[in-house]
Amino acid sequence: MGNFGYLLQFLGLISSAIAVILFGSSMKKESETYDKYGTLFIHIQTILITLASIILMYALATGYFKIEYVAQYTDSKLPFVYKISGFWAGQAGSLLFWGWLIALCSSIEAFRIKKYGLKYKAGVFFALALTSGFFFVLTNFVTNPFKELDFFPADGLGMNPLLQNPGMLYHPPTLYLGFVLFTIAFAHAFSSLINNNNSSSWVVNTRGWSILSWVFLTIGIVLGGQWAYVELGWGGYWAWDPVENASLLPWLTGTAFLHSAIMYERKEKLKIWTYVLILLTYELCIFGTFLTRSGVIDSVHSFGKSALGPFFIFFILITGIGFIYYLIANIKNMKEETSYSVVSKEGMFYITNWLFTALMLVILFGTTLPILTQLFPSKLSVGIPYYNKVSTPFFMLIILISGLCPLLPYGNSKMADIIKNLWPSFIFMVVATTLIYVYGYTKPLPLVLFAFTSFSLFTILLQIFRGIKRNGIGIIYRNSRLYGALIIHFGLVVLSYGVIASSFYNVSVDKVVAPGETISFYKYELKVGDLVIKEKQNYVSVYSPVKVYENGKYIITMTPERRFYNNNKEPFAEVSIHTKPQGDLYLILASYSKPENIIGIQAIFEPFIVWIWIGCAIMVLGGLHGIFPFKRK
Amino acid sequence: MKKGTKLAIIGIIVIAAVFYLISTGFKQSGVYYLEVHELIKDPSKYNTKGIRVSGDVVDGTVVKDTKNQHLEFVMADGTGEKMNVIYNGIIPDAFTEEVQVIVEGKYDKDTNTFKATTLLAKCPSKYEAEVEKK
Numbered sequence: 001m002g003n004f005g006y007l008l009q010f011l012g013l014i015s016s017a018i019a020v021i022l023f024g025s026s027m028k029k030e031s032e033t034y035d036k037y038g039t040l041f042i043h044i045q046t047i048l049i050t051l052a053s054i055i056l057m058y059a060l061a062t063g064y065f066k067i068e069y070v071a072q073y074t075d076s077k078l079p080f081v082y083k084i085s086g087f088w089a090g091q092a093g094s095l096l097f098w099g100w101l102i103a104l105c106s107s108i109e110a111f112r113i114k115k116y117g118l119k120y121k122a123g124v125f126f127a128l129a130l131t132s133g134f135f136f137v138l139t140n141f142v143t144n145p146f147k148e149l150d151f152f153p154a155d156g157l158g159m160n161p162l163l164q165n166p167g168m169l170y171h172p173p174t175l176y177l178g179f180v181l182f183t184i185a186f187a188h189a190f191s192s193l194i195n196n197n198n199s200s201s202w203v204v205n206t207r208g209w210s211i212l213s214w215v216f217l218t219i220g221i222v223l224g225g226q227w228a229y230v231e232l233g234w235g236g237y238w239a240w241d242p243v244e245n246a247s248l249l250p251w252l253t254g255t256a257f258l259h260s261a262i263m264y265e266r267k268e269k270l271k272i273w274t275y276v277l278i279l280l281t282y283e284l285c286i287f288g289t290f291l292t293r294s295g296v297i298d299s300v301h302s303f304g305k306s307a308l309g310p311f312f313i314f315f316i317l318i319t320g321i322g323f324i325y326y327l328i329a330n331i332k333n334m335k336e337e338t339s340y341s342v343v344s345k346e347g348m349f350y351i352t353n354w355l356f357t358a359l360m361l362v363i364l365f366g367t368t369l370p371i372l373t374q375l376f377p378s379k380l381s382v383g384i385p386y387y388n389k390v391s392t393p394f395f396m397l398i399i400l401i402s403g404l405c406p407l408l409p410y411g412n413s414k415m416a417d418i419i420k421n422l423w424p425s426f427i428f429m430v431v432a433t434t435l436i437y438v439y440g441y442t443k444p445l446p447l448v449l450f451a452f453t454s455f456s457l458f459t460i461l462l463q464i465f466r467g468i469k470r471n472g473i474g475i476i477y478r479n480s481r482l483y484g485a486l487i488i489h490f491g492l493v494v495l496s497y498g499v500i501a502s503s504f505y506n507v508s509v510d511k512v513v514a515p516g517e518t519i520s521f522y523k524y525e526l527k528v529g530d531l532v533i534k535e536k537q538n539y540v541s542v543y544s545p546v547k548v549y550e551n552g553k554y555i556i557t558m559t560p561e562r563r564f565y566n567n568n569k570e571p572f573a574e575v576s577i578h579t580k581p582q583g584d585l586y587l588i589l590a591s592y593s594k595p596e597n598i599i600g601i602q603a604i605f606e607p608f609i610v611w612i613w614i615g616c617a618i619m620v621l622g623g624l625h626g627i628f629p630f631k632r633k
Numbered sequence: 634m635k636k637g638t639k640l641a642i643i644g645i646i647v648i649a650a651v652f653y654l655i656s657t658g659f660k661q662s663g664v665y666y667l668e669v670h671e672l673i674k675d676p677s678k679y680n681t682k683g684i685r686v687s688g689d690v691v692d693g694t695v696v697k698d699t700k701n702q703h704l705e706f707v708m709a710d711g712t713g714e715k716m717n718v719i720y721n722g723i724i725p726d727a728f729t730e731e732v733q734v735i736v737e738g739k740y741d742k743d744t745n746t747f748k749a750t751t752l753l754a755k756c757p758s759k760y761e762a763e764v765e766k767k
Contacts (some may be wrong), residue, residue: 342639350640354647362655370666378665378678381685383737385662390654404661509722512700591699598700602723 001058002067002148006140008052009096012103013140015045016133019125026122027194029159036117039110045132046103053100056093056145060086065153069093069145075158075567077538082164088172089163097173099135100290101180101339106132111182113205119153123191131183134315142308156378158567161539166229171220175247178217179285182254184209186282193326200265200331203274207261208627212266215623217251222495222616233573234584235508235604237612240387245366245367246288249360253280256356263349270346273326273353279323283316289315289369318422341412351443352398359394363387366604392445396452399496402457402489407463428458446504452498457493460486463626484626488619495615501583501608508604510590513596515544521603524585525549528599529557531592537563542600544589548578560589560601583607656763664737676742686747687735691715695730708734708747716740720749728754 005132022038056069062082065071073086086096106128113121139145185206186273192202225237238244240272248615263270290312354451366382373380407421433451441447464486467475474504476483509521521524529545543561547554578585586605591600664683672679672686686708694707704720718736728734736749 165666167722342643347640352649354644358647358651362658364652365655369663373666378667378671380663381666382663383685384681386658389661390658393650393654510702512702588723591702593699596700600699631655 001055001064002146005055005059005067006144007050008048009136010140012045012048012052013133013136015041015048016103016129018131019045019129021626023122023126023129026087026118027126029121030118032118035121038125038129042103042110042129045099045129046107049096049100049103049132050135051496052146053087053096057087060084063156064527064555065146065156066151068144068147068149071149071153071156073156074405075156075157077536077566078156078159079164079537081160081169085163085168085172086159088176089168090145091157092139092143092147092174093556094172095135095289096139097141097177098180098345099132099139101176101418102128102132102135102183105180105184107430109187118194118289120191120195120197124187125250127187127190128183128589130319131187132343134311138308138311142311150206157540158565161563161565161572162231163567164565165231167223167231171224171227174216175220177252178213178220179250179288180214180276181209181213181216181280183286185213185257186278190279190323193275193323193330196330196333198271198330200268201466203265204262207265210254210258210261211623211627214251215620216255217247217254218623219617219620220253221247222315222613226613229609230575230577233575233588235506235575235582235588235606240363240366242367243292244543245363245387246291248279249367250284250288251366252278252360252363253284256353257281258351259349259356260320263346270349270353272331273350275327277296277353277357279320279327280357282509283320286312286316288318290428338378338414343408343415343418344413345405345408345410347360348401348408352401352405355394355398355401359391359398362390362394366390392449395451395496399449399456399492400452401550402460402492406486406489422459425455425458429455441505443504446500449500453496460490460493464490481626482627484624484628487622487625489622491615491620493615493616493620494618495612498608498611498613500614502606502612506604506606508602509600510600511592512600515599519601519603522605523550524603525552525606526587526603528601531594531599539563542571542589542592543574544592544601546576546587546601548585558585558587560587562589562592579610581608581610584609668712669708669710669716670699670712672740672747673714673716673745676740679740684740685735685737686740688734689733690728690730692730699722699724704752706729708736715745717746718749719729719746720752722750722752725752725754728752 006116019038020039022034022041026038027033028513043142057149058068059067059070060074061073061080063070063076063083069090069092070086073090078086086093088097106125109124109128115126116124154179188202188206193197214303221244224244228239228244229235229237246438248604255278257274257280259271260277261275264274290309342351345428366386370379370381402421403425408418429451432454433447436450437447441450464483467479467483507522509519511519513528515530517528519528525548527547531542531544534541534543541561541563546558546560548558556578558576558578560576563573563574564571572589573588576587578587584604586604586606588602588604589599592598593615642759662683664685665679666685667679669686669688672684686761688708691707691709696705698704702722702724704718704724706718707715709715709717720736720738732754735753736747737751738747738749739755740747
């Protein structure tokens with residue numbers, strides 16, 4: 001089975017190589033024949049890799065442990081859904097998954113832009129096939145998911161218990177889709193450059209794809225944070241780990257790109273910015289995969305060391321240099337008028353580009369510092385405080401502008417008009433901030449953050465309200481682009497409230513008690529019960545029922561747990577979370593000892609944290625609303 | 634002043650802000666990232682800044698007091714250099730005798746002891762497992 005799968009993925013690589021050659025030639029000399037066969041090979045590639053992927057999934061599902069990859073990541077007792085998720089759980093499989101998604105997108109694109117000019121199509125599919133081909137080179141020659149062992153193991157090693165969480169089913173696929181879909185916008189950008197056509201058609205053309213990539217990337221990142229929150233058992237969702245940063249970097253430039261693209265499309269401005277931002281986003285998607293795969297940086301959840309590094313660096317250099325070469329050749333076409341006021345939409349978009357790019361750079365610097373300083377006698381690295389410190393001012397400004405920017409008109413505007421529009425928000429900001437200060441939330445930094453966020457919140461709500469008042473509720477559908485954007489910005493504000501409250505005002509306690517004793521914590525009384533031991537499908541569970549009382553009133557019994565998986569010696573904590581709009585009660589079974597009859601409970605109260613997930617959901621809905629093709633009048 | 638110049642000035646301000654933030658953020662929270670032998674060889678060199686050390690837990694050296702959340706073990710690296718580690722706090726689940734760890738804290742040269750304020754246990758075993766060859 002392994003050999004057959006390998007054959008399919010090898011033929012898939014050959015197909016993408018042929019497509020690269022055919023479209024590469026068609027880029028120089030338009031040719032109907034090359035185009036026809038190139039498109040054919042794009043589809044053949046997709047079919048072959050789809051079959052190969054099905055074989056890998058079948059092997060995972062049926063426990064064909066002769067394939068090393070299957071033996072490494074699954075075992076016979078693993079629940080079925082997690083067997084399938086093994087496809088993207090490991091190194092080799094997830095690279096095949098990457099390539100497969102690009103192949104699928106290429107085929108969809110081949111149908112969608114069938115009628116386009118030959119040379120334009122050549123550029124698009126050259127870039128797409130080159131990217132998918134790159135991933136197939138990796139899975140064919142560097143890390144092969146179909147490699148067979150020379151014996152048939154009785155059982156596999158099983159999946160890391162941390163990965164046995166519903167998060168495994170939605171986090172990696174959504175994140176990868178985000179990464180992959182940006183390739184399409186990149187391919188169109190590249191094609192417009194080789195065609196010397198710097199009109200906004202490529203931006204308009206890929207708008208849906210770009211927003212969709214952004215939506216998936218957003219879901220992937222936030223739900224990754226949510227997964228860390230429920231599974232890793234430390235009560236947080238973001239630790240500035242290199243792997244987390246790797247997914248945030250392309251999100252930052254991708255978000256900037258979406259904004260810049262609006263200027264490109266509507267005003268024929270910020271063109272060079274837009275090209276550079278899509279290049280950066282594309283390369284950062286590849287770079288993120290490289291960071292997590294090459295083992296070049298020590299991260300708590302990176303994959304092991306591997307030989308992939310040089311391949312990635314080579315690919316990033318080649319594509320980066322190629323793109324920049326064509327970009328420079330086009331620059332003379334892109335002379336644009338720069339006469340606009342700073343206090344206008346154009347000015348704000350320009351500043352936004354800078355903010356996102358700069359934020360990306362400071363995070364990139366921190367993340368790659370251990371690599372950069374490897375050449376020197378002592379390796380350096382930065383911790384969480386560095387990231388918090390450097391990113392806070394940027395986030396503050398981004399949130400402020402997210403409220404302000406939709407309000408500002410294009411072109412030049414009078415400062416007096418703008419101030420007239422803004423004073424209600426300003427008053428709201430002062431009132432809201434004073435209120436929470438009086439209420440006892442007096443730490444300066446969160447107070448400033450709260451003020452900025454509240455200013456934005458009110459500005460956004462006011463705009464939506466005024467728009468509806470003037471044009472009726474239908475305007476939300478008729479002008480779905482603007483209202484989609486406003487909804488996204490509103491979601492961002494909701495999310496920031498959650499982040500501010502949960503980062504600055506969480507409380508925790510950490511106590512070892514005998515069963516039957518009560519821990520007094522925050523506004524709760526926690527009555528710790530006896531340990532219970534139960535056997536489950538592929539693990540043994542040890543838990544302690546904790547009765548929670550608030551002001552003497554019984555609320556709920558929570559069961560923080562430790563699990564001993566069959567294939568693992570060490571126990572894994574399974575936290576218990578009680579979610580309420582005003583905050584989560586988060587219990588961890590930190591330790592226990594049967595002979596000594598003691599139970600260690602760590603309790604955390606995370607105020608407002610649920611609003612982070614709700615804010616993300618609103619952002620995603622806003623994004624989808626923005627691309628939904630409502631009929632415009 | 635031309636509007637274009639104004640915008641360029643904004644760009645320059647942002648770049649300057651980035652450099653300022655990187656350098657101050659780094660001064661305050663940059664840490665040396667070392668292996669055990671590098672630290673032991675010349676500890677005085679790393680006194681001023683925080684230190685993060687990676688290495689392996691030596692078999693049979695772990696002393697664990699779950700009740701008081703106290704942990705002691707010996708940490709070594711590829712070269713065989715060793716140091717004692719003391720850590721107070723919640724012991725991560727993934728922490729066992731065979732695991733790779735990253736500790737952050739202060740090193741005391743006289744007793745060859747590292748007082749760790751944070752302890753990260755890597756779990757490479759299952760993310761990228763080696764299949765045992767028979």
